[in-house]
Amino acid sequence: MVKTIKKAVLKYAEIQNHSFCNAGCLMCPYSCTSKMFPMGKMKNKLFQKIVAQLAKDFPTLRNISIMLQNEPLLDKNIYEKILFTAKKRDQFKRKFTISTTTNGVCLTKKLLLLLEKSGLDILNISLTPTNNKNKNLSPGINFSKIVEKIKKLPKLKKLKVCLRMVITNQNFDDIIFFVNSKTIKKLQAKNNLKIELSALTNRAGTLKNYSNLNLKFSNLVSPINLKNKVCFEPFHKISILFNGDVLICCHDWKRENILGNVKNQTIKIIWNNSKFKLVRKLLLNNNYLMLIPCKKCSIAKYFLSNKKIK
Numbered sequence: 001m002v003k004t005i006k007k008a009v010l011k012y013a014e015i016q017n018h019s020f021c022n023a024g025c026l027m028c029p030y031s032c033t034s035k036m037f038p039m040g041k042m043k044n045k046l047f048q049k050i051v052a053q054l055a056k057d058f059p060t061l062r063n064i065s066i067m068l069q070n071e072p073l074l075d076k077n078i079y080e081k082i083l084f085t086a087k088k089r090d091q092f093k094r095k096f097t098i099s100t101t102t103n104g105v106c107l108t109k110k111l112l113l114l115l116e117k118s119g120l121d122i123l124n125i126s127l128t129p130t131n132n133k134n135k136n137l138s139p140g141i142n143f144s145k146i147v148e149k150i151k152k153l154p155k156l157k158k159l160k161v162c163l164r165m166v167i168t169n170q171n172f173d174d175i176i177f178f179v180n181s182k183t184i185k186k187l188q189a190k191n192n193l194k195i196e197l198s199a200l201t202n203r204a205g206t207l208k209n210y211s212n213l214n215l216k217f218s219n220l221v222s223p224i225n226l227k228n229k230v231c232f233e234p235f236h237k238i239s240i241l242f243n244g245d246v247l248i249c250c251h252d253w254k255r256e257n258i259l260g261n262v263k264n265q266t267i268k269i270i271w272n273n274s275k276f277k278l279v280r281k282l283l284l285n286n287n288y289l290m291l292i293p294c295k296k297c298s299i300a301k302y303f304l305s306n307k308k309i310k
């Protein structure tokens, strides 16, 4: 029997300000997919149109992330984008937060203060704790250098910093060592840093090294909210590429399931269109195998194999 489709409530939006990255982490499909698809920057006009619609039409919105499958700080105009987003939030009297996620390579004290001044609420820094043996897990990123930079960051007034780490087979011990180190404790004392650990996902089947990298018991640390019992990504989140395409979710690195384009239609129309509705209906009924790219997704596999889910 088909279950009733619960109402989708947009809580999170991810906007790809451009599609480039300066690293080639093994836990990320970027080095492969960046050669497969057109790359580019989102036009300012399009960014502003998206943010204006999100602020006006979605009072349920909790967060706008200016980052999607990229290194957002390569964008020299990111401050203006944050400033514009904060202005729209004020104009429509909304309460959503503004965040971004960086690998830390471009991070400087000056840049951090500018981000805070522009109105950024949350800065996530993705870290790959690593020793010499595993130094190639994040080519292009020197872990020790990034930590040194973080140590020198000034005390922040409003901006919250979160250190994010993805657990893999190769660096599980290094992560445990790092999160228990004096360095982390000192950083936490200074800037009230948050630490988030998550399991690796296969990015909807696009991550070539997944089986080698995946730590078998990493389901203990969920990459998603499992209490929903189905994948709720397309129920709560919208992920918009630099060219306006709306993905089924942020894991769809191969851009296999495009549900609309914000250049031609409003976000409100896309969010309620038949493609989105069909996706939600199939997910609610655990029909992952009928959906691209869900049928290849490790998150779907988790839901399908979870004994608690009937």
Ligand code: SF4
Residues within 6 Å of the ligand: 204, 231, 232, 233, 234, 248, 249, 250, 251, 252, 288, 293, 294, 297, 298, 299, 300
């Ligand atoms: S199951 Fe589908 S919607 Fe959910 S994360 Fe995987 S690819 Fe995305």
